[in-house]
Amino acid sequence: SDGTPYWSRLSLTPVRDEEGSLRHYVGIRQDITEQRRQTEMLEDRQRKLDLVLAGTDTGLLEWDPQTGEMHWDETLQDLFGHDPQTFEAFAELVHPNDLPRVETALEKTADTGTPWTGEFWMFHPEDGAARMTVRVTPVRESGEVARSLGIATDVTAQQERKRALVASRERYQKLLQATPDPVLLVDAGTGKVVEANAAAADLLGRPRDD
Numbered sequence: 001s002d003g004t005p006y007w008s009r010l011s012l013t014p015v016r017d018e019e020g021s022l023r024h025y026v027g028i029r030q031d032i033t034e035q036r037r038q039t040e041m042l043e044d045r046q047r048k049l050d051l052v053l054a055g056t057d058t059g060l061l062e063w064d065p066q067t068g069e070m071h072w073d074e075t076l077q078d079l080f081g082h083d084p085q086t087f088e089a090f091a092e093l094v095h096p097n098d099l100p101r102v103e104t105a106l107e108k109t110a111d112t113g114t115p116w117t118g119e120f121w122m123f124h125p126e127d128g129a130a131r132m133t134v135r136v137t138p139v140r141e142s143g144e145v146a147r148s149l150g151i152a153t154d155v156t157a158q159q160e161r162k163r164a165l166v167a168s169r170e171r172y173q174k175l176l177q178a179t180p181d182p183v184l185l186v187d188a189g190t191g192k193v194v195e196a197n198a199a200a201a202d203l204l205g206r207p208r209d210d
Contacts, residue, residue: 007036061134061150063087065110079154080132081125095121095129106136106148113138113145119155131159 009030015023059075068087077083084090087106094102098120105116117135124130134152138145176183182200186193196204 006031006033008032057155058151058153061152063090063106063136063148063150065106065145065148076152080122080130081127082122093122095123097121109136109138109148110145113140127156129156130154131156 009032011028011030012025013027014025017023057079059077059079060073061071061076063070065087070084070087070090072080072083080093082093084093091099091103102118102120105118108114109116115135115137117133119131119133122130122132131154132152133155134150136148136150138148140146176195176197179197180199182203183197184193184200185195
């Protein structure tokens with residue numbers, strides 16, 4: 001040794017004589033410096049990732065396609081109200097309308113090693129339903145997909161806002177077309193009519209789409 005500190009794992013096995021008395025120990029020492037370095041590096045990466053994801057309604061999941069085991073971090077468990085331990089348990093949470101698409105995509109990811117990004121509805125124990133978007137990245141070992149890592153986000157609020165905007169637009173259109181008086185919306189910059197109700201279209205003598 002050149003005096004450089006290193007991590008070591010020592011295993012001791014007692015050796016006894018025929019009468020059961022302890023005579024000595026046999027020790028096996030292993031240099032685990034590299035393993036320790038890799039572990040510390042992964043822990044550091046995890047801390048940085050946790051900081052990046054903090055407050056973003058985003059968590060991490062891991063899935064082993066060989067055993068079917070699945071793990072969600074605490075953030076995902078809190079967001080979606082579940083802690084599925086297996087792929088089968090996860091599949092039971094996905095809305096039946098989305099399940100075939102999700103299963104096919106994840107199976108393809110496991111078979112081909114191709115990342116997948118998707119969005120789907122899940123059952124939520126308190127809110128009824130929640131919308132998840134996830135990016136799944138396969139991890140290869142010895143050329144084979146050993147597990148898949150995912151970054152998942154709760155986008156329920158965004159989805160609800162989209163629905164609200166669509167509903168608001170539909171209500172607006174109904175009110176606009178039901179108004180008996182001509183209504184025109186004109187672009188202030190170009191002077192072009194961008195929207196007109198039926199009464200205005202009849203007044204102008206042209207279809208509303210024109």
